[in-house]
Amino acid sequence: MSELTGPVEIVGAGLIGTSVALACRRAGLEVLLTDPSDDHLRTASGLGAGRPSAPGDRPQLVVVAVPPDHLAEQIERALARDAVVTDVGSVKAGPLAAVADLPGVERYVGSHPMAGSERSGPLAASAALFDGRPWAVTPHAASASDAVALVEALALLCGAVPVRLTPDEHDxxxxxxxxxxxxxxxxxxxxxxxxxxxxxxxxxxxxxxxxxxxxxxxxxxxxxxxxxxxxxxxxxxxxxxxxxxxxxxxxxxxxxxxxxxxxxxxxxxxxIPGKHGGPPRPTGAVFVAVPDHPGELARLFADAGESGVNIEDVRIDHDPGRPVGLVELTVDVDRAEHLLGSLESRGWVTHR
The missing domain is CATH 1.10.3660.10 (6-phosphogluconate dehydrogenase C-terminal like domain)
Known part of the structure; x- marks a missing residue:
């Protein structure tokens, strides 16, 4: 696999772009940032995501992380440079069709990390956003093999799991x-x-x-x-x-x-695939009333840990009539009764 050594240029310092930048910085790579918003550039730079790009910079990889309406334009600009180019847009066939006849298109490989948030902007970014998440890599017929390998290396560096698809399959x-x-x-x-x-x-x-x-x-x-x-x-x-x-x-x-x-x-x-991408397993829920005070949730998790039962998922619903939250702990169905008894023995109010 091609080695990603940097620099990596991120075009678009929003949630996804800044998160990619932070993950690259976590791995020790030099990161260059480009964004039409000076506020986004200042914020992302202040978060340690990289430095603003400058004339003469020679990135090894350009990651285009802009809204869909501007993808094709920014991919075309990036291809004019001697670098491998990927984008992290949510749709792949349209941008490819727009740049398919351009010189250097063999250096373009679309991709799409399957992670995000209802929040936006660089302040919502995290180096851990992609950890364990699928990252679609969508080479086209003319993509060079070393370019594909470099984009897959980016996904791995960001903690994601590369999944190779055609652009149409992805969409x-x-x-x-x-x-x-x-x-x-x-x-x-x-x-x-x-x-x-x-x-x-x-x-x-x-x-x-x-x-x-x-x-x-x-x-x-x-x-x-x-x-x-x-x-x-x-x-x-x-x-x-x-x-x-x-x-x-x-x-x-x-x-x-x-x-x-x-x-x-x-x-x-x-x-829907279950834990670690495997088949879904039967689960059960244990509901626990948790006082709405600092430290109570941490105490619940500590007591649940003492039970020896692995928690698969957690949801919290606040009771509008009482100063408590109702915490739903999802566990393997065969371990639910054990967890219930263990928490009740430690004074928690529970039910199935």
């Missing part, structure tokens, strides 16, 4: 696993806007889980989804068919039809 995959879920979260969240306060007072963890990603920047996600319109549109057609089936089932009292759609949802959740 179909993210339409299904990222773009469609974001749109559906936005639709669900949209019915909350302007809802009566007494309705919203009943909000629980379920509605927060479903709508969390809807808090993302509408302008950015509008660009992302528009750039992948064909793949997202095809999936929305499938969803529309299932939604029509639900409406029909409710109107006619067709319980079996409704349960068939709900059953498809259960099958879909079971298809």
């Amino acid at each position: 179909r995959a993210v339409a299904r696993t990222s773009h469609l879920p974001h749109l559906l979260a936005s639709l669900a969240a949209g019915v909350l806007a302007g809802a009566p306060a007494d309705h919203l007072a009943l909000s629980g963890q379920g509605v927060r889980d479903v709508t969390r990603v809807a808090a993302g920047d509408p302008a950015l996600y509008g660009q992302i989804v528009s750039a992948n319109a064909a793949a997202v549109g095809a999936l929305l057609g499938e969803v529309r068919g299932r939604l029509d089936a639900v409406i029909e089932a409710l109107a006619t009292g067709d319980r079996a039809g409704l349960e068939a759609v709900l059953g498809q949802g259960v099958s879909g959740t079971r298809a």
